[in-house]
Amino acid sequence: MPQHDDLAPFHILLGDGGVLTDPGMTDRYTRDHRDLMQGSTPAVLRPRSVEEVQGLVRLARAGGFGLVPQGGNTSYVGGATPEPGRRQLIVSLERMTRIRAVDPLNFTLACDAGIILADAQRAAEAEGLFLPLSLGAEGSCRLGGNLGTNAGGLQVLRYGMARDLVLGLEVVLPDGALFSDMRTLRKNNIGYDLKQLYIGAEGTLGIITGVVLKLWPAQAQRATAWIELAAGAPIPEMAATVRRETSDLVSTFELISASSLDLVAAMQGAGTGLKAGPGGAVLLELTASSSRIDLDAVLMGCLEDLMERSWVTDAVLAQSEAQRRAMWAVRETIPEGEKHAGGSVKHDIAVPISNITAFLERGAALLAEHLPEVRLSVYGHVGDGNLHYNLVVPQGRDRLDFTRAIEADFAHRLYAAAIELGGSFSAEYGIGRFKRDLLVRYADPARLALMETVKRSLDPDGIMNAGAML
Structure with missing residues (x-):
């Protein structure tokens, strides 16, 4: 552990509440989300501005510290947990939550990377817009972590992964310099798309501090169905048919096995009110920004087609927002059901x-x-x-x-x-710390060599999230 004087420059830079050292306050930052790893850190750093992030990076480099960027600490692979013995400081952007701009005509949102995903969604909604990135942890995960891991979630089918939603990015580099590419352009061919280096890099190449995201028109209506699958139902053909027959208005197509449904029921101590067929169940949702489309009719026609093909034994259509939320609650409670078991x-x-x-x-x-x-x-x-x-x-x-x-x-x-x-x-x-051996085992050697070359080139001192991914 460092001496008190080692952290004094960080206290001066970050001020009151900017440096946490008491184990009672740092424990929640050093234990991974799944309780598989207990890390350690001399301190948790909580900057309030991009300039403070730049300053702490320079101080860490000069003092021989490593840095572990951390969003909401919801990683399933230990990507934001500092390893004992590495002398790594956690950098939490939880005090950097500013909405910088929302442009309803350009359909963009610019914000700090420390903002909670659900808060960014609400900022878009307030302007009649829609941010499609949606995860089970959206009430606690932060955009910096979402981008660092290239988060997927519930609506990738229609809108893509996190990297597909990014127009601009701001990153503090391992030497404290600032890479600022916060443009709101959809067409911008001026050389390498450098921002993509940092999306999915899990904080190993720099600290993401700001982002410009694509938005869509707010969803005016949804049509949701819980579908019981017949034995041997061809899921790929079903998904393709649904996309074609709904003019690709499908936002989610979620498979739920009977065993997963049983776990939820066991945890709740009662039935969920929903059933799985011999082939399991699918939670299907269509969305549209226009009220001129009869979305329920589109969904009904699609379901009739699936039943005629004998792929579906029964289906329940949500008749209210409460019923829709109840269906989604079952899907989103499966991880908790597994934990309860x-x-x-x-x-x-x-x-x-x-x-x-x-x-x-x-x-x-x-x-x-x-x-x-x-x-x-x-x-x-x-x-x-x-x-x-x-x-x-x-x-x-x-x-x-x-x-x-x-x-x-x-x-x-x-x-x-x-x-x-x-x-x-x-x-x-992502890879994090729990899957780095798998990356070595299964990755194409040329790909792995390129990743290592990029890491050495951008972070020659190895201060950025050492032990994660590589």
Whole structure:
């Protein structure tokens, strides 16, 4: 641990409340979201401006400290948790939450990177606009973390990942210099698109301090259905049919397995009021900014088509906003249901949409062969090829021991199946500290070499989030 004098320059720079050192105050910053890792830090730094971020970076470099940028600390892969022994200071932008500008005619929002995602959504809504980035943790995650991990979420099918929503970016570099590209332009071909280097880089190349996001017209109406799937329902064909038959008005197409639904019901101590068919269930939602479109009629016609093809056994249409919210509450409570059951080992799988059925079949065969006693919880954004393929910790087993056992063997079988089908072991969670060995194991050597070259070039002293990703 550093001496008190080592932190004195940071106290002078950041003022009252800008430096936290008391373990009682820093503990929530040093423990990862899933309680898999307890990190340590000499201090948590809480700047209030871009200039203060620049200053603290220069001080850290001069003092031999590492820096770990942290948003809402909701990472599933330990991407924002400082490692013991690395002498890393946490940089939290939680005091940098300013909305800088909302342009209703240009459909853009400029803001500090420390703003909570839900607050950014509300700022857009206040101007009759819509920010489509939506996550289960949107009430606590922060935009800097969303961009650092290239967050996905519930509406990637229609609007893309976080990087697809970014027009401009502001980043403090490892030497304290400022890269400011906060333009609101949609066409701007002036060389390398440098901002994309920092999106998905997990804070290893710099600290994102500001962003310009694309917005859309506010959603005037929604049509939502809970769909019970028939046995063997071809999910890829269903997703493609729904997109075609609704003129691509689909914002979400979420698969929910019967076992995941049961976990929610068990946690609540009663039925959810919703059922899964033999093939599971899909939560489907259409949205439109125009009230001239009869969205309910479009959805009904689409569902009739699916039933005629014998892909759907039954469907429930939300008749009110309360019913819609109840459907979404079931989907968003699945992680909590897994935790209530004893926890789970999470696999964030991506495969081409056309190969989802093949992956589910291979995964089921692997589980039957190697872990027939383990309960499965499968759900996710199958409209964009992302499956959360989670193994529930058996009763009586220690969660951490079970996690280590799965990650040492079965997880690699699962990842191999995904990769053989053109997929990935990390769809939207990122690499962090928990998956860096997987990156070495599965990444193309040329790709990994390029990543290391970029890291060495931009952060030669290795002060930015050392231990994450690389």
